[in-house]
Amino acid sequence: MPTGYRPIVLIADDLDENRAFYSDLLEDDGYQVLTAEDGFQALELIRTYPIDLALVDVMMPKLSGLAVCSQIKADPATCLIPVVLITGCGAQDRVDGIERGADDFLTKPINRRELLARVRSLMRIKRLTDDLERAETVLFSLARSIEAKDVYTKEHCDHLSEYAVALGTRLGLPDEQVVALRRGGIVHDIGKVAVPEHILLKPGPLTAEERRIMEQHPLVGEEICSPLKSFGAVLPIIRYHHEKLDGSGYPDGLVGDEIPLTARIMATVDVYDALTTDRPYRSAMPRDSAFIEMWREVDLGWWDGSLVEEFERLINS
16 A cells, blocks of 8 residues: 555444444544445445445344445455454354355454454455555556557457456356456467567568567466466466467467366457457458358367357357
8 A cells, every 4th residue: 555545444333332433443543434324325435435444233224234245245346355244143143244255253342452453454465455456457457558559459358358257157167267267368468568569560471480479478478477376377378378279279289178278268259359350451250250260160170169159159149
């Protein structure tokens, strides 16, 4: 967090005296405080302000603290905000809170030192999370700046991210892999930062040397993103999305199931988006023509036919 920044804590409790007690304690410790007297107010504040941590009483009118926690954790825009549930009921509230994604608990009557210790601990974790988010944002900005160099690839990253997430969800992939597909769609070609523009934007066929340089970009992209531990599941997508099932792809010439499923998904949606958008050497294909071409390439042994089939159903649905 920036120097001099005062983290914002949301206090959601229906009792005036409780809100006043928590507010005084946290403001004296250097935090900014926002208060809500019911669950709906709490969610409105969460969506309006850059909340750093939420203290939420389980028993509130209109919308319970458990329901508030569920909605915070279900929204990608707020799911990383630490939520501390305040309860007077003990074990069952804790179990219910854990199932809804709560980060910590406080049991009434509240101990001042314990409250401050838990808030400070979660704030340290939140700072690390924010640093990771900023690093991810920088990578996404870099990827989009590369994309913006070529008018023919405008919004390509966003298209791939949306297609890949939709296909991964349709296939029932775990959340971690769906998140990796979302990120991978944006950064899959980030290694092209190392490809000279005269090669990157060349309208005609590449020479053998130019192709060798171009085919290094998955390795460069993997190296750029590898310091981020949160991108562990994204790295195989970056490295392997240009592989083909028959081993004729790059950079490693993997064959069949040696290519990770997420990379095969990205390859599938990448080909479709390339075929259905304008390129310097041809106009965009209609949807049906694009799938005809993709099935021809499945027959050549390039793409995973089961994924092309599911993706075609998805696009036509």
